[in-house]
Amino acid sequence: MKKLSYIMAVLAGFLLLGSCGYDDALVREEIGKVEAELSEYEQKMADLESQLSSLTALVNSSFISYLGTDEAGNYVISYMDKGGEVKTVVVAVDSDVVTAPLIGAAEYEGVLCWRKTTDNGKTWEWILDAAGNKMPVGGQEPVVSIDAEGYWTVNGERVLGTDGKPVLANDVSNTLFKGVEYNEETGFVEFTLVDGSSFSVKMYEALNIEFDAPSIIAVPDPSAVTKVSYNVTGSQAADAVVDYFTAYNVSVEIDKYAKTVNVTLAEGAQEGNTVIMVSAGENVVLKPLFFTAGAAEIQKPIWDNRYGTGTEIHLPGDFTEFDIEVSHNISYEMSISEDCADWLKVAPSTKAEMITTKHSFVADYFESSLGADRKGKIIFRNDLYDVTVEIAVRQTPIVPSGPVVPGLSTGADLVAFAQAVNAGASTSRWQNEAGEVVLLNDIDLTGMTEWSPIGTGTAKGTPAYNLVNPFSGVFNGQGYAIKGIQWTYNVTDAASHLYGLFGAIKDATIKNLVLGAEGDQITIVGSNANVIAVGALVGHAESSTISGIINNVSVVLADKNAEVPGDNPDATLMMLGGVAGTFRAPMTVGSKDEPVKNFGTVKTGVITNTANGGTGMNVAGVVAFTVGVKDTEMILDYCYNYGEVSAPTGRGGGIIGTMGGATQETAVTVLSNSDNYGLIQDDIVGQFGGSKDMYNLKRMGGLVGGTVTNNVGLRIEYCTNYGNVFSQIGCRTGGFVGHNQAAVTGCVNKGIILANISYTDGAPQHGPGWACGYSGKHLVNSCAKGGRVGEWDTYKDNPSAAPEATMDNALIYKNSEYFDPSANF
Secondary structure, three states, X not given: OOHHHHHHHHHHHHHHHHOOOOOHHHHHXXXXXHHHHHHHHHHHHHHHHHHHHHHHHHHHOOEEEEEEEOOOOOEEEEEEOOOOOEEEEEEOEOOOOOOOOEEEEEEEOOEEEEEEEOOOOOOOEEOEOOOOOEOEOOOOOOOEEEOOOOEEEEOOEEOEOOOOOEOEOOOOOOOOEEEEEEEOOOOEEEEEEOOOOEEEXXXXXXXXXXXXXXXXXXXXXXOOOEEEXXXXXXXXXXXXXXXEEEEXXXXXXXXXXXXXXXXXXXXXXXXXXXXXXXXXXOEEEEEEEEEEEOOOOEOOOEEOHHHOOOOEEEEOOOOEEEEEEEEEOOOOEEEEOHHHOOOEEEOOOOEEOOOEEEEXXXXXXXXXXXXXXXXXXXXXXXXXXXXXXXXXXXXOOEOOOOOOOOOEOOHHHHHHHHHHHHOOOOOHHHEOOOOEEEEOOOEEOOOOOOXXXXXXXXXXXXXXXXXXXXXXOEEEOOOOEEEOOEEEXXXXXXXXXXXXXXXXXXXXXXEEEEEOOOOOEEEEEEOOOOOEEEEOOEEEEEEEEEEEEEEOOEEEEOOOOOOOOEOOXXXXXXXXXXXXXXXXXXXXXOOOOOOEEEOOOEEEOOOOOOOOOOOOEEEEOOEEEEEEOOOEEEEEEOEEEOOOEEOOOEEEEOOEEEEEEOOOOOEEEEEEOOEEOOOEEOOOOOOOOOOHHHHHHEEEEOOEEEEOOOXXXXXXXXXXXXXXXXXXXXXXXXXXXXXXXXXXXXOEEOOEEEOOOEEEOOEEEEOEEOOEEEEOOOOEEOOEOOOEEEOHHHHOOOHHHOOEOOOOOOEOOOHHHHOOHHHOO
C-alpha cells in the first residue's frame, strides 16, 4: 500500500476545507488518525501473512510436541518439521463473525487448497495462482493485501463481493484460526479455520515419566527395598536418561533395565522423598515420589448385624437409621455412589473419634410392587495412598398386599415364586384350584436388571446337567405377558450354567405365556469353560411339555472385543436358543392349537470357538440343542421361528441348532409341521472377512443346523423353510439342514440359499443346496424344490437374481449320488 500518497490525498482534502476558514489543527489531528489507522492496517496484514505461513508449516509438520498459551491467550505450538528441526509458531484464534474476506481451506480431489469468501462463508471461491490453478495448502501461501485505493486483493487481484463489486477494506479482522484443541482420545491436535474447515496433527509429548504408584507410597517394612516401576514416554524417550535429582531420608537406585526406582527408607525415618529426573537434549522433567513408613489401612467397616453381615448392608424398606464404624490410620473421604445417592443420606449427627470414625445414615421408605431390591455402595477412599474400601448396601422393598385370588400379579410375586422354587419350598400360595401356578395379568419387569433364573444346574457333560431344584409343576401364563426383560448374565465363574426366565425344568409344563416385548433382551457376557445353555424361556428342559409360547426376547452373546466382552471358549459347547437352550427327551413341544413361536433375535459377536459340531456354538430360533434318549420320544410340532439367527461358527438353524443324543433307533426325535421365516446367517460380524476358506467352521440350515451321525431315530417331516439362509464363509448350507443324517420327508423350501462353493478334484464339497448342504444317501424324500440357490459373492447384493432351485442343486455334496430326483418333486 502506498501510505504517503494516501496521506497526501487526505491532506489535500483538508487544505481545501482550510481555504474556507477551517482550523489547521483539526487537519493535523485527522492526519494523525489516518496514519495510525494505516499502521494498524499494515500490522493486521503482517499478522495475516504470519497466520498463513503458520498454517502451511503446521500442515507440513511431522508432529506437534508442545501445545500451550501465551499471556495474550494465543496458542504457542512447537512442532517438528520434515527435516527434524523443532520450531515454534504462535497462533491467534477468533470466534467472532467478521465482514472482511475470510481465507480458508478445503479439500479438492484429496488435496487441501486455499479458498476465500466475502459473505462470511455463505459462498466460497477457490484462490488461483498466476497460471489459474488452485493453490494447495503446504505450498506457496496466497498474498492478501489492500491496494492503493483501499480495496482487498488476493494475489494482486481485487476481491469481488456477491454484488460483483470490489470489496472495500473497512474491516481488518483477519484471524485465520477459529480454534485449536487437543483431543485426548485420538492424540491429535485439531485446528479449525474460520471457514469451518479443519485438519489434525499428531501430538507427541517430547518427554515425560510416569510411575506405577500412588501419590504417596506406604512402606509396610521400612527395611525392605520398595520398587516403583516407571515408563518414559514422548518423542525423545529413546534418548532419555533417568536418575534421581534429590533424596531425603531415602537411598535411591535406578535400575534402567528393569525400569524401576529402588528406594529404601533411612533407618528410623517415618517419611522420605526423592525427585526423579529424566533428561534428553534440552528437555528435563522432574517428578517427586513420597514414602511413609508403615501400612496404609482403611479397615473393613462394621455395623449393626441386624442389617446383615459380610460384604453387604441389607436394610428393610422402612425409614432406617444406622451407623458404620471404620478403623483407619490414614485420612479418607467418604462418599455415596450415584445409584443410591437419592435415597441414602449422611445423617447430620455423624460422629468422629480419634481412630474409629462413625458415620450415620438414613435410608428412605421404599415400597415397590416389583419386589426387586435397590442397591448401591458406600465408598471410603484416600487418593494419596490409593486405598479404597467399599461396602455394598441393599434395601428390600415393602411390597403392597397381593390379590386374594392365588397367582402371580406383580414383579414381587414373581421374585418370591422364583426364590421359593430355588429354595425347594412350596409354591402353593400361587397355585389355582387345579394346582397350576398362574399369571393373573401382564407383569412388567422394567427396571429389574437382575434376575435369578427359576431352577438351577451345573454342567456335567455335552450337554448334561446336575439339576438343583428345577421347577416341576405347571406354569400357566393364561395368555398374559411377562415383559420389560433386560437382563445381563456374567457367566464367568458362575454357580449355575443355565439361564432364562427358568434356568431348569423337569417333569413340568409351561403353557400359554407371552414372553417379553419388542426390544427385550438377555445378554451374556464373560466366558466359561463349562457348557452354558441360554433360552429366553428356559435354559434346560427335560421330561416336560412346552406349548402356547410366544417369545419376543432376543438372546445375545456379547462380542469378545466389546467393552464388556462375552465369549465362547474353543471346543466348548454353548447353546443359545430363542425359546430354550437345550431339550432332553422325553419332551413335547408345541401343538396345532398351542404352537410355539419365536420372534426374538439369536446372535453372537466375534467368538473364539471354531468347532462346528457338538462342541461348537449352537444357535437356533426355538431350541439350540436337542438330546434324544433311548426308548423315549421328543416331539417338536407346530414350532415357528420369525427371528434372525447368526453366529460365525458352529451350527445354526431356524428351529433347531443340533438334533443330537443317543443313536439307537428307539431314541426318537421328530420335528414336524414347523416353519422358519427368519433370516439365518453365519459370519455377519465379519470375523473371517468373508473368506470361503473357512467353510468347515459352520453347518447351517433353514430348519436345522446339523444332526448327529447315524441316528436313525431322527425325523424332519412336513416342514417349510420360507427364510433366506446366507453363508458368508461358504459352509454347508441347506433350506432344510446344513449337515443331515435325519429322514427328511414332505418338506418344502421357499427361501434363497446362498454360499460360496468350494471344490475338491473338481467336485463341489461345501456350499448351498435347497434341501441340504450334505445329506446321507436318499434321506430326502417327497420334498418339493423351491426358492433359489447361488453363490454368496455373486448374488449377495441381489439375492433374488440367484438361479431357481432344480433337481441338480438339492445338495452341494454328491447330489447325483445321494439325492433321488424321482423320489422328490
